[in-house]
Amino acid sequence: MEIVILAVVIAVVVIGALGGLVVGSRRKKRQLPQPPPTAPDITAPPAEPHVGEEAETPRDEPRRTVEEVDLPDGGTGPVAVEEPPAVEELEVPAIEVPEPTAGRLVRLRARLSRSQNALGKGLLTLLSREHLDEDTWEEIEDTLLTADVGVQPTQELVERLRERVKVLGTRTPQELRGLLREELLTLIGPDLDRTVRTEPEGRKPGIVMVVGVNGTGKTTTTGKLARVLVADGNSVVLGAADTFRAAAADQLQTWGERVGAHTVRGPEGGDPASVAFDAVKEGKEIGADVVLIDTAGRLHTKTGLMDELGKVKRVVEKHAPLDEVLLVLDATTGQNGLVQARVFAEVVDITGIVLTKLDGTAKGGIVVAVQRELGVPVKLVGLGEGADDLAPFEPEAFVDALIGD
């Protein structure tokens, strides 16, 4: 009896040991070809961004796979020895490498699908009708107005289309598309200078101030713009001149840290102008290429706005003139956005418009309306909440996205 039990115990031990060996060798085989978990992960482009991202901890730590975490206990060979300690890996702040800016609008064109369906496809369908009677022209007009193109530009466009369709006689879909493309482009202004001016002649740094109503996307845009500039080889200093809430400065700083840009901030409730001043001062001292100043938009009265933004501007200009004042407008707010635009334009000299949230609206026509309203070009468009979802505005790519291929 005892012998039997002993035999069973021995058998169990032997089987267990064999099993361990098998697992062990399998593990080893799996681990050996692993590259050391260092640089490649850190420099890889950021994963596809997600909604609500900037409200959370930045995804700036390299992801550790199961295998990497496994290594120290399982590794017996040189691979395990070479691996840097996990602690060190966490302490080094991972700098992200933003995507190149060229062709971003083309990459993000699918995000314009709402505007495409409402505006581009709608217009093409209407123009393709066999009889272009008054009712149809009225529908075309309504389509444009609904997409926020604005009354005056809509009338101009319809007039041009009527003329050209008459001349055309028979219409192939291809001809119609070409015609619509040309006329929309004319409306948007293919020749306007849309460069964000960050390289003043004969001095450094370029100074950019970002203004707009709360919630339009100023801080997000400032952060995204820092990435664009870094991607293009610039060094950037951020100024958190929205001192109303500490969280606003934190939000900006988080964006900055992801690309290695320092954020100058002041005490909560402190003077926005002095933060802006200090940011430019630091930019000068360290020889930065660009200083981006994020401002507060919580001001509800025009006098309050004038006082605060006017002062920021004046104080910064003790260093040097502002090179660019970007007004951030939320494309989903439509006509309301135009009212805001008017107020800001009275307070500061807007030099460029950033239209955010074009991914969430069918009202892509606002591009036309807001340019008309301010006489200033749309320079950048926001097409999502992700870190690299800010694109230089290219009229041709935009129109192509609207009317499809």
Ligand SMILES: Nc1nc2c(ncn2[C@@H]2O[C@H](COP(=O)(O)OP(=O)(O)O)[C@@H](O)[C@H]2O)c(=O)[nH]1
């Ligand atoms: N869908 C979408 N959301 C955006 C875009 N730009 C900004 N947002 C979101 O708008 C919200 C307000 O942005 P924030 O930068 O804090 O606005 P601020 O108050 O003007 O500084 C945030 O949730 C952003 O993620 C965009 O282009 N598309």
Ligand SMILES: [Mg+2]
């Ligand atoms: Mg903000």
